[in-house]
Amino acid sequence: MNYYVIVDVTLREGIADPEGSTIERALPALGFTGVSHVHAGKSFRFDVEADDEGAALEKANALGERLLSNPVIENAVARIGERGKG
């Protein structure tokens, strides 16, 4: 069976995030106040053929760690998504 999986890749705690802080600094000029702790990251979406959700997530997490992220600076977390809704 095919599972629709989303993998979010974010910078690890304590790693400088120049993109996130640049976005955060730009927000007040656009009238958005009260927004803080902005972090930039990436997300990936794909189908995984597996027997159940657990197996699909296990595979997605493994490839997230091996390829989609650099574990030195990033975390990769897989979740089951809902097609057409992100």
Added chain:
Amino acid sequence: MKTFGIVIFPGSNCEYDAAAGVTQLGAEARFVWHSQTDLTGLDGIILPGGFAHGDYLRPGALARFSPVMNAVADFARDGGPVLGICNGFQVLTEAGLLAGALQKNRGLTFLCQNTTLIVESTRSVLTSGAHKGQELVVPINHFSGAYTCDDETFAALVANDQIILRYKDNPNGSRADIAGICNEAGNVVGLMPHPERAMSTLLGSADGRVLLESFVSARVGAH
């Protein structure tokens, strides 16, 4: 005559500069396509600058899986000199042959300028002919050059004398002004600046020569 392999990934763009640098120093350069797995007969390997595999995902992330990289890892394990310049440095960190990672520059701008480097250690194949504290003017040309690592890795780099070059005036937010590092054995080196573009005063600086001369004169398995 020594022969140096210069690996070309799809998207590499400094391979001719690297070859010119090596041949100016009396050695031969041989291009090695990234799908090749045979590195026999080579006295050293250079991973040149550029945008291997389009830098998709992250710089170096896909190049690390090119077939040649297993051979490069074997070559390095046997003590062979391996040099990663700019994108080549990023590939070596992604491949786990060097510690840490290169992140986007602190100012989020592509930097193309001369920098002054300070030789921090002479125990690597790239810096053995220089002297500690020597200042070298060498250009940088990158977007993701901010060296990053966790505290444990940093402590190990310092303890093992693996930080070989530092920026005098940190241009990109690198941790501890790091411009280049080596592995524990000193035979695998990576740096963001381009010594192969600093080979002649006519073109701005000849300070890269001492680095490439060190590399070209390194002996396989000597470290």
